[in-house]
Amino acid sequence: MSSFQQVHSIDSCSQGSLDDAEKGIYDSTLESVAPPPFVYTSQRREAQLSRLQSPTSPVHEGITPCTSVPELSLPQPIKLNTSHIEVVEEPVKKPVTIKAKISRWILFELWFNVYRRFFTFVVLLNLVGIILAALGRFKYAENHLGALVLGNLLCAILMRNELFVRFLYLLAIYGLRDWAPLRIKLAATSVLQHLGGVHSGCALSGAAWLIYKIVDIIRYRAVQHPAVIASGIVTNVFIIISVLSAFPWVRNTYHNVFEKHHRFIGWLGLAMTWVFVIMSNTYDIKLGQWRTDTHSLLSAQELWFAVFMTVFVLIPWVTLREVSVEVEIPSPKVAILRFERGMQQGLLGRISRTSIMEYHAFGIISEGRKATHHYMICGVQGDFTKNLVVHPPKTVWTRQLKFAGVGHASAMYKRGIRICTGTGIGAALSTCIQSPDWFLIWIGSDQERTFGPTITGLIKKHIEPERMILWDSKKRGGRPDSVQLLKDTWKSFGAEVIFITSNMQGNDEMMQGCRAAGLHAFGTLWDF
Template sequence: MPQFTRDLEMGPVTPHSPGQESVDTLSSTIPPTPALLGANSATALVPPPSSPKPKGRASRMIRFRLWFNTYRKFYTLIVTLNLIGLVLAATGKWQYPRQYTGAFVLGNLQCAILMRNELFGRCLYLVVNTLFAKWPPLWFRLSCTSALQHLGGIHSGCASSGAAWLVFRIVLIASNYQHFPASILTAGVVTCVAIFISITSAFPWVREAHHDVFERYHRLVGWFGLLSTWLFVILGDSYHPATHSWHADGLQIVRQQDFWFAVGMSVFVILPWTTVRKVPVTIEIPSPKVAIIRFERGMQQGLLSRISRDSGFMEYHAFGIISDETLANTTLFVAFKAISHNLLLIAHRVIFGRGNSRLFAGVSNSSKLYKRGIRVCTGTGLGAALSSCLQSPDWHLIWIGSGQEKTFGKTISALIHALPPQQYTLWDSKERGGRPDPMKLIKETYISWGAEVVFITSNFGGNREMMEGCKEEGIPVFGTLWDF
């Protein structure tokens, strides 16, 4: 059995980021839990034994529970309720949505936009963290975190429902085309096409394989859809089908529900862009694989930032933020070579640049709800995880990676080693000659640390393995999002 050395140190577990080292088949047997060993463990490194046979997949019930997560529950609930209303309206059993279809269209779309508004998300996290930190039952706090993490399910459900109501609205107009001018029908069709393009560009296979395409189409076509929505609303509310006449009176438009929904949509779209700032950054390149981007300002833990090298209208890339305190002088991003944007940063060897930054809350921000927890991360997932442990002594870091100090540099290493040794566990698979059994490591640390919850940041395979393992062990866990 190998012994723990100084390269394996103690601390709470960390979540995951894209492009990290895979832990999908982590198999090497690990030593006893670090928390149970002294800080000066034996330094002799014994080669690990041959890897045990990989464990089989979790039960179907566990996999189904992970698949049918809160995101899909929100989506299913919203789409089902809207579908019931749509069927009742289409069959003539409910007349209200036939008369005010625009309100159902824009009400759903406004809610969809609101769920992706970064300022609204920050406010939700602030309210929940302020009101429910530590004292309510654990199941309630876990439910709060799950709901906050999966707001994207409401976003997707409302967007899909709004598109369905819009199709219904166009069908109603087309079926009574003799009572409507062609301009209204044309505006409706253009709006519908824009919304469907925006939705299609957000499909997971587009988003993951062609992220820049997703950003440009989802954002720019979405903005065009908002403009065409305004045209559709103004034309529709200015025309009286019964008299076949136009009424240019602005009061008639202002009195309609869909006008105010359109106002709300516009405000929610524009408001986050008022917070965009151009800030000076410096870039440190500790290895060909990683760029560390720093700017002056401390940040609270659990925040992520979108940064862009252009005007910000074409593309943004989200990174976890590393800051040891809210009043710190500098904040760090860790950028990995796997993303083309980051390749540019590294290839150009940029020493000084300027980029736009926007902050939004991630699931780690809800760590304040828990008395003690573990942050598990692999590779560059450290960027999303480290601040929780730097800013709270109640969170233990587990970081699994290869050539950690060589790849990430002394800056990151110094931040970690400034923590008390019992607060972090580092596993450098290159130095130790193999990867750990992540579930054994998590389970033992969970017990010894007295944790209430585990947050994981890893790649798809590693996230799946650890999430399934934690669910089987009955350990409350939140992993990396692959649905938003």
């Protein structure tokens, strides 16, 4: 593995003393420790005191050493009866941190973000359509229920497709960068970041329309073929299971369960969709027989929705490859993976030890598209990342088509700030390496020891000292006031936008502070 070998000789003191910053825990600032009480309890200490209190000492002159405050003192030391004196340990007083009060309106705005607005709009729009269809006032739905089902599901697939999302970012960056005012750029970035709201809303709405369609078929089961009804019910079950498995409490608590059901049951649902579309469009309910001509099938809207759904599902998997990887382990909490070829900034990649199971996404660090390598920082948080450290792989599976994170939109802006904590540097560093107009703020604990020479070397090589703040909470005795740090950097650097990569607590604090201060910021997004 040449010079990029695994580092196994780790300082023993670092094994158990890694700060919570690496874990993404937003710890508090350093606590000041009060000095112990100045109580003399031995004859030896009394002798030392008597020697110190000479006639020419500052105490004898009525002055406490190192201060100008007068203090009453005796000209001769007296014997102290110390038998009854007890040493009392004073409790450590924590510094009082006064946080700025955030208005309820700001908290509501951050909660009801564009993701939730998209989700609410899409679901309500489809709900109105279902109600109108049930009342007989939606003529299109009477003849094209299947198209409404598959149209929603196709839209849901597109919002999570690497190629389509990269295309949207391309349009926004090259279409808005040179002429658009800041307000439009911010709106476009917000839309791109929250496309997941459209994905969730369309998936749920598609399932709702599918239920409505099956109910409609069952109502007229006397003239419908049993095979059509059966295929519709099976399709419905698969789609509903796939949608329910993606609910936040399932996805966050049982990630592997979510992945298996959402992916594999979703694929089965897609296969059954083909069966249902073909059967429902080739059976003539008026004549009560199957049609053999292909014209009616090819002219059906449902067929072409199914075609595009299949194409966009397959595109990312066509680029799946098993690639060589070199692993550096600078500390027990982090694995640095190195891959061949360079990348654009703001991209993320999914990797797995198997071809179709347990994919995990990480930010990509690269010096540019013409670079020879790119890197991923994998912080130990679960079984998958733990095994990267304990049993470093020589190859991993990955899709060569990478997907764009919100950091990819940084190319639209003239100047900006990229702030991150701990392993968030993996998603942030490329932007500041590849663009001299971005300022890096990295908050962590003992970064050089924790993340190793490769990452710190890239920072020192490509980012000037005046364009970065590396806050080592271990050396500086705690974390900074990140909001104040952002305010100061915003003014001095002349930034027009801030991108944040942090854990939930740190992200919320910075987003609230930036919104209250009128700073344009985009934080880490957790799907809801």
